[in-house]
Amino acid sequence: MGIFRSKNKKDDTVGGGPQVxxxxxxxxxASCGxxxxxxxxxxxxVRSSTxxxxxxxxxxxxxxxxxVDTTALVAxxxxxxxxxxxxxx
Incomplete structure (x- = not known):
């Protein structure tokens, strides 16, 4: 099992909108995450990141x-x- 983290609690559910x-x-x-x-x-x-x-x-x-431009996400x-x-x- 991995280490998951989302500071932004606006969306803690799967399927809460489009995702990348x-x-x-x-x-x-964990600090890297x-x-x-x-x-x-x-x-x-961006609504949240996990x-x-x-x-x-x-x-x-x-x-x-x-x-959202995916190049901005990568950057x-x-x-x-x-x-x-x-x-x-």
């Missing part, structure tokens, strides 16, 4: 009707530290 799954490399501990979630949740249109450190993935839930993750991110296919 990111694959993230370079995370080593916290940093990534904090950076993503600063972006306009990072699974052990699984190497971050689920970004978007506000209904929001348009936010990579700007949070020495991480590499990509949108999962």
């Amino acid at each position: 799954l990111l694959r993230v490399e370079g995370m080593h501990c 916290l940093l990534i979630d904090d950076e993503l949740e600063k972006l306009a249109g 990072t699974d450190v052990r699984g190497g993935r971050t689920t970004v839930r978007l506000e209904e009707g929001a348009t 936010a993750v990579e700007g949070a530290g020495d991480y590499r991110a990509r949108v999962a296919e």
Whole structure:
């Protein structure tokens, strides 16, 4: 079981709107997940972010009707530290 965390409690349910799954490399501990979630949740249109450190993935839930450029999501993750991110296919 991975380490999950979402600071933004507006949406703690699955299927709470559109979402983007990111694959993230370079995370080593729970603090890495916290940093990534904090950076993503600063972006306009992002409802919440939940990072699974052990699984190497971050689920970004978007506000209904929001348009968020996935390159901005990747840039936010990579700007949070020495991480590499990509949108999962």
